[in-house]
Amino acid sequence: MPVVASTVTAGQGLEVTRVGGRWRVTRPWPPQLRPIVHSYAGYWEATASPYRVRLVPTGRAVVVINLGEPFTQVRRLEDASPGIQVTGSLVAGLEDGPRVCDHPGGQEAIRLELTPLGAFRLFALPMSELTNRVVELRDVLGPGAGMLVEQLSATSDWGARFDLLDIALSARLERGPHPSPEVSHAWRLLSRAGGAIPVGRIAAEVGWSQGHLVRRFTEQIGLTPKTSARVLRFHRAMRLLTHEGANPAEVTAACGYYDQAHLNREFRALAETTPGRMAAARVAEGALAL
Structure with missing residues (x-):
């Protein structure tokens, strides 16, 4: 911290x-x-x-x-x-x-x-x-x-x-250009859920097929809905873990990971570190001091 x-x-x-x-x-x-x-x-x-x-x-x-x-x-x-x-x-x-x-x-x-x-x-x-x-x-x-x-x-x-x-x-x-209302709504759904919402449910909510959602969403957001959900869930877990007294098991459950091993794999894949090292690190605005 x-x-x-x-x-x-x-x-x-x-x-x-x-x-x-x-x-x-x-x-x-x-x-x-x-x-x-x-x-x-x-x-x-x-x-x-x-x-x-x-x-x-x-x-x-x-x-x-x-x-x-x-x-x-x-x-x-x-x-x-x-x-x-x-x-x-x-x-x-x-x-x-x-x-x-x-x-x-x-x-x-x-x-x-x-x-x-x-x-x-x-x-x-x-x-x-x-x-x-x-x-x-x-x-x-x-x-x-x-x-x-x-x-x-x-x-x-x-x-x-x-x-x-x-x-x-x-x-x-x-x-500047205005994003489509459907992509804006899809991003709000993902953000509010911290990434813990199925892409199919988002597509149904905005009234698009999954394929069309993926194309338009990726163009205007930069990542696919699935990858965006993964990043948002990781970011939420990172924030929770850097709070004093954070419990990894509670963070795992709160962020929708299957288990501690799933949490560990995602931290390794997205940040090349472990939840424990992240919790102990000085983190400011997405940056870990090395």
Whole structure:
């Protein structure tokens, strides 16, 4: 679990919290962004030092706007390629496996976690094109992304930074495509059930065949309904396990796993770790410190 040293209110609705060796600044985001955003925060390091984290599936898309040193490597865990990937501001689609990020230290960034359908509207492209991928921000948002990053970097005032970003995101949302009502309803059903709902029941609820549901859902969410359910169930189990005093047997039952062995297999497949290690790790926003 993250160790919180202190929290202060800094004016302009800003709240600044020290989490381990990193400062985190947040403020409530505007009403038009609330349906699409899970988290929205700025970060900077109290003391610059290299670090490595493992990102695990969360059922969310991620945008990182880099205002300091970039990542030196962002790769899928099973990718043994020796090549070093220098990544500035980035977009990550939904994942069905773990990813490792290396940073040289000196990070300053804004990180957003988006609902899949919010990302579909914001990015204005099929989410299936971003599944298990990390791409440069400008490759998704176009040349204007570079100008936005420059504007954000030009000020050290976090309130002004959030103002700029809110305006840019809101304008893009107004122009973005709207997901189909059936896919929106299917995602709500899956999310509310924590993944513990059969795909056939979802198809019947929205009035589509399973095949049509899978095609349209995968296009707009990025993962199939079955894989999305698996990721959402894993994410719920992860959250419950990292609560103090969590009981693995109770988590297994609450999340709909057959037994402890089933839970263990899913954690190995989706995060390359065990429930016990996950429970003991410092987990923040889908990242395990390594």
